[in-house]
Amino acid sequence: MEENHNKPWTVILLCYCIICLVNVSLIVIIILDTNLHEPMYILLCVFCMNALYGTAGFYPRFLWDLLSDVHLISYYGCLIQNQVIYSFACGELSILAVMAYDRYVAICQPLKYHSIMSKQRVIRFACFSWFTTFCIMVVNNFLTSRLKLCSPYISRLFCGNWSIVQLACFPAQTTINAIFANSVIIIYFLHGVFIVWSYMYIIQTCVKSIENRAKFMQTCVPHLVSLFTFLVAILTDVINMRLGSKELPRTLQNFAAIEFLVIPPIMNPLIYGFKLTKIRKRIYSLVIFKRTNFCFIRSDNSFTHS
Numbered sequence: 324m325e326e327n328h329n330k331p332w333t334v335i336l337l338c339y340c341i342i343c344l345v346n347v348s349l350i351v352i353i354i355l356d357t358n359l360h361e362p363m364y365i366l367l368c369v370f371c372m373n374a375l376y377g378t379a380g381f382y383p384r385f386l387w388d389l390l391s392d393v394h395l396i397s398y399y400g401c402l403i404q405n406q407v408i409y410s411f412a413c414g415e416l417s418i419l420a421v422m423a424y425d426r427y428v429a430i431c432q433p434l435k436y437h438s439i440m441s442k443q444r445v446i447r448f449a450c451f452s453w454f455t456t457f458c459i460m461v462v463n464n465f466l467t468s469r470l471k472l473c474s475p476y477i478s479r480l481f482c483g484n485w486s487i488v489q490l491a492c493f494p495a496q497t498t499i500n501a502i503f504a505n506s507v508i509i510i511y512f513l514h515g516v517f518i519v520w521s522y523m524y525i526i527q528t529c530v531k532s533i534e535n536r537a538k539f540m541q542t543c544v545p546h547l548v549s550l551f552t553f554l555v556a557i558l559t560d561v562i563n564m565r566l567g568s569k570e571l572p573r574t575l576q577n578f579a580a581i582e583f584l585v586i587p588p589i590m591n592p593l594i595y596g597f598k599l600t601k602i603r604k605r606i607y608s609l610v611i612f613k614r615t616n617f618c619f620i621r622s623d624n625s626f627t628h629s
Contacts, residue, residue, distance in 0.1 A: 332389045338585060339382040345592040346371040352605055359601060362445040363429075363542065366422050367595055369449040370549075373418060374588040377411025380404050381481050381584050398472075401482035402464050408481060410453075410460040412557060412583060413511055417452035419550050420514045421445075423521040426543050430535055431528045459507060466500050479580050518550060545598045549591050556583035 353359045353368040384404060388394045396404070425445070429436050467484055473492040484504070488497050525543060529535040559579045578585075596602050 332386065335382065335386055335389065338589070339378065339386070342378050342382075342588045343375065345589060345596070346374050349592045349596060349602070350375075352602060356605055359605070360442065362425050362440045362442065363422075364599075364601070365442065365445050366418060366425060366449060367599075369453070370415075370418050370422070371592055373411055373414050373453065374591065377408060377415070378584055378588050380407025380411065381581070385480065396482065401477070401487065402468060404482040405467070405484055405487065406457075406460050406464050408584070409463070409484060410457045413460065413507070414453045414456040415553055415587070416511050416514050417456050418449060419546065419553070420518050421448045421452055422546050423518040424448075426546060427521040427525055429542070430525050430538060459510075463500075463503060463507065466503055470496055470500070480577055481581070515554070522547065541598070541600065545594045548594050549587065552590055553583065553587045556586055559583075 350368050350371050353364050381404070384396070384400075425440055428439050432439070463484060467487050470488065470491040471493070472487070472490040474490045477486045477490070479486045484500075488500050491497050522543070525539060529539040559582050562579075596606060
């Protein structure tokens with residue numbers, strides 16, 4: 324029984340360690356290598372930072388619950404978790420929108436790229452998109468905190484806005500919450516429309532040029548894979564949350580709920596790390612450098628012992 328109890332704990336801990344490792348590694352590589360201080364890589368760095376921020380709102384608390392016999396969280400702790408996880412999710416889409424705009428300017432207006440997408444402007448874009456998302460979620464949390472709840476039991480693995488609103492004593496009180504939530508959905512749906520519009524123009528431009536096609540395959544494909552992975556994960560969670568059937572196995576329901584906190588934070592750094600040439604070369608150079616040093620130390624030690 325003890326082995327079965329520890330098994331999910333070790334799996335979740337391993338998953339979180341991998342997320343931290345791949346994201347921190349990419350962030351450190353981009354920060355330390357001045358050749359990577361370009362708009363596309365700065366946005367990728369922000370992307371990885373957002374992943375660390377969002378997963379920090381779930382995994383430590385979830386690991387604590389797995390190791391504890393009593394699964395309790397304070398109301399304010401629940402609101403904080405809701406704030407972190409959903410500002411991460413919406414921030415992810417905002418950053419992907421900025422990335423799409425960056426690729427649109429780079430491929431469709433290459434002569435204006437350096438004047439439009441300077442380092443300072445890219446940092447301002449990234450900060451503005453993330454901070455705006457954070458403020459929207461603060462308002463959402465404030466509206467949720469006004470509700471009087473009639474049950475202390477949350478059916479999901481983490482505190483989500485929809486889960487908290489469902490516990491309201493008087494459904495009439497949730498009207499404002501529903502209006503605001505639908506407004507937020509429309510805002511981020513428009514983000515998605517903008518991303519699709521950007522890539523439509525990018526693809527249309529790339530068809531006309533072999534050079535642009537190569538640039539598209541090198542820099543845009545990772546963005547599209549990240550977008551597809553994220554949208555599938557989010558839609559799975561939304562469908563499970565709004566239309567989820569209790570007839571589905573509990574394990575499947577739980578995975579659908581946390582999929583966007585597992586797959587994109589692991590997959591994105593790996594996709595960018597292996598696909599983007601500059602980052603891949605930097606990783607290879609670090610690996611070769613370490614192997615060379617290791618061989619030198621072994622050789623030195625053998626010489627000393629002989």
